[in-house]
Amino acid sequence: xxxxxxxxxxxxxxxxxxxxxxxxxxxxxxxxxxxxxxxxxxxxxxxxxxxxxxxxxxxxxxxxxxxxxxxxxxxxxxxxxxxxxxxxxxxxxxxxxxxxxxxxxxxxxxxxxxxx
Amino acid sequence: xxxxxxxxxxxxxxxxxxxxxxxxxxxxxxxxxxxxxxxxxxxxxxxxxxxxxxxxxxxxxxxxxxxxxxxxxxxxxxxxxxxxxxxxxxxxxxxxxxxxxxxxxxxxxxxx
Numbered sequence: 001x002x003x004x005x006x007x008x009x010x011x012x013x014x015x016x017x018x019x020x021x022x023x024x025x026x027x028x029x030x031x032x033x034x035x036x037x038x039x040x041x042x043x044x045x046x047x048x049x050x051x052x053x054x055x056x057x058x059x060x061x062x063x064x065x066x067x068x069x070x071x072x073x074x075x076x077x078x079x080x081x082x083x084x085x086x087x088x089x090x091x092x093x094x095x096x097x098x099x100x101x102x103x104x105x106x107x108x109x110x111x112x113x114x115x116x
Numbered sequence: 117x118x119x120x121x122x123x124x125x126x127x128x129x130x131x132x133x134x135x136x137x138x139x140x141x142x143x144x145x146x147x148x149x150x151x152x153x154x155x156x157x158x159x160x161x162x163x164x165x166x167x168x169x170x171x172x173x174x175x176x177x178x179x180x181x182x183x184x185x186x187x188x189x190x191x192x193x194x195x196x197x198x199x200x201x202x203x204x205x206x207x208x209x210x211x212x213x214x215x216x217x218x219x220x221x222x223x224x225x226x227x228x
Binding site: 032034042043044051057091093095104105108109 | 213
C-alpha cells in the first residue's frame, strides 16, 4: 500500500483562486519532503525541499510567494498554489524520505491541477 | 548542460528484444543513482538503484561509470508490460541537503 498519500488526485479551479495540495507520510515520520512539478512529456522538476519545522528551500525560478509550502508536522506537508493561472496547470507530486527508511524516497500518487 | 540527460525516445521494440537506455549526469558530487519507471499519468516508481559494481534484477541490469558520469539500463527479453517511461535519477547535493533530480525520461513501447 501507499506510504505517501497525496490529496486531491484531481482538481479543477478557476483562474485567480488558490489550491492546496496535501502530502502525508502514512507509516513513517518524514523529516524531509520534496515537491515536484511535471508538465506533459517533460521531466519532473524539483520545486522545493521542505524540512519539518523550517522554511522550505525553493529551487531557482520557483516563486515562493506563489507556491506556499508548509511542513508543520513530521507527517504532513502542504503546497498551496496561490492566484492560480492556466499556465500553472500541471502534475504536482510530492515525495518523502527519512534516514529511518534507509533514505528511500517514497512518492505520492500525484495531483493533477487544471486551472480554467 | 542539463543535470541529467537521457537518450531521446521513443524506443519501439518487439517482445523479446533487448533494449538499452543511457544517461549522463553533470554533477560529479552526485552520490546515488536510480532508475525509475513512470506509467502514463502516474507517479514514478523505483525500478532499481544503480551501484558502481553494476547490479542486476531479473531481466534488468544497471551500470554506473563514475569517471564518465554515465549510467545505463539494459532490459532483456522485453515484455509488453515493460512499456513505460524510464527515468534516470540522480541524488545531488543542494542547498537543502540533497535532492533527486530526474532526467526527462525515455519512452519504451513494446509491441507483440
